[in-house]
Amino acid sequence: MTKPLLSIKNLTIDYIGETADFRAVDDVSFDVAHGEVFGLAGESGCGKSTIAFAISRLHKPPALIRNGQILLEGRDVLGLDPRELRSFRWREVAMVFQSAMNSLNPVLRVEAQFYDVLRTHQGMNRSQARERTAEMLRLVDIPPDRMRDYPHQFSGGMRQRIVIAICLALNPKIVVMDEPTTALDVVVQREILQRINELRKTFGFSVLFITHDLGLMVQFCDRIGIMLAGKLVEQNSAGNIYTKPQHDYTRKLWASFPSLHGARLMEVAAS
Numbered sequence: 001m002t003k004p005l006l007s008i009k010n011l012t013i014d015y016i017g018e019t020a021d022f023r024a025v026d027d028v029s030f031d032v033a034h035g036e037v038f039g040l041a042g043e044s045g046c047g048k049s050t051i052a053f054a055i056s057r058l059h060k061p062p063a064l065i066r067n068g069q070i071l072l073e074g075r076d077v078l079g080l081d082p083r084e085l086r087s088f089r090w091r092e093v094a095m096v097f098q099s100a101m102n103s104l105n106p107v108l109r110v111e112a113q114f115y116d117v118l119r120t121h122q123g124m125n126r127s128q129a130r131e132r133t134a135e136m137l138r139l140v141d142i143p144p145d146r147m148r149d150y151p152h153q154f155s156g157g158m159r160q161r162i163v164i165a166i167c168l169a170l171n172p173k174i175v176v177m178d179e180p181t182t183a184l185d186v187v188v189q190r191e192i193l194q195r196i197n198e199l200r201k202t203f204g205f206s207v208l209f210i211t212h213d214l215g216l217m218v219q220f221c222d223r224i225g226i227m228l229a230g231k232l233v234e235q236n237s238a239g240n241i242y243t244k245p246q247h248d249y250t251r252k253l254w255a256s257f258p259s260l261h262g263a264r265l266m267e268v269a270a271s
């Protein structure tokens with residue numbers, strides 16, 4: 001097997017409490033290959049976001065990493081110093097949250113927000129940044145002349161695509177997406193995910209995709225990990241996780257899933 005891009009080994013994370021600690025992530029190990037879309041599924045509170053934050057080195061107290069390793073191309077992510085971290089975030093790992101579209105600065109034109117990132121991380125001047133911004137906006141189906149607009153002049157779906165375009169502008173190796181489209185309507189969700197999939201084929205980045213929507217996950221991911229109370233209880237291909245679930249809990253998750261999606265998922269699993 002070729003070397004994985006991202007390797008999580010025996011990751012254990014506690015939230016430190018006044019009287020007791022809470023184990024949110026319990027001895028979790030998985031790999032994400034170059035160019036792969038790996039999904040993390042499981043009910044609310046099972047530890048998905050805690051893992052996403054640790055991979056991006058965005059975790060902070062009371063979260064404490066008790067044990068384990070996070071390796072990106074063999075490099076120890078948990079050992080990076082503050083200077084190394086600045087280039088690691090954005091250039092190596094980009095993160096898109098559910099509320100990312102609200103993280104755009106309301107008083108700055110879209111153009112200025114791209115410029116900020118491109119100048120800081122790639123030393124671009126204004127005209128170089130403008131060119132790159134136009135290219136990135138085109139990739140997410142936003143007319144480049146709209147870079148002069150402010151965030152409030154765009155719909156929620158467009159704002160989320162702008163954030164994704166900013167994230168991809170520095171060519172990260174992996175994009176961690178934590179419920180990236182949950183706040184959007186179903187049609188917009190699918191459009192965005194399809195676009196990300198096409199971009200992934202062009203640029204070759206990997207995706208760690210987190211959602212509670214198993215139907216969406218099966219259609220979008222290569223492999224899926226199922227989490228239950230901090231533990232990764234199953235890892236399987238997207239097809240098998242529906243047709244041949246290994247763990248009882250995976251079967252229960254499917255059983256609780258609206259049957260409406262069933263026929264569609266059978267098609268996906270069969271394809």
Ligand code: ADP
Pocket residue numbers: 015022024042043044045046047048049050051061062063
């Ligand atoms: P998910 O993303 O799967 O919904 P989280 O990773 O957000 O789950 O949370 C995992 C568990 O850790 C939950 O039980 C949650 O209550 C707990 N948790 C999350 N953040 C904190 C925090 N800052 N302090 C204490 N406990 C937390």
Ligand code: MG
Pocket residue numbers: 048049050178
């Ligand atoms: Mg979460």
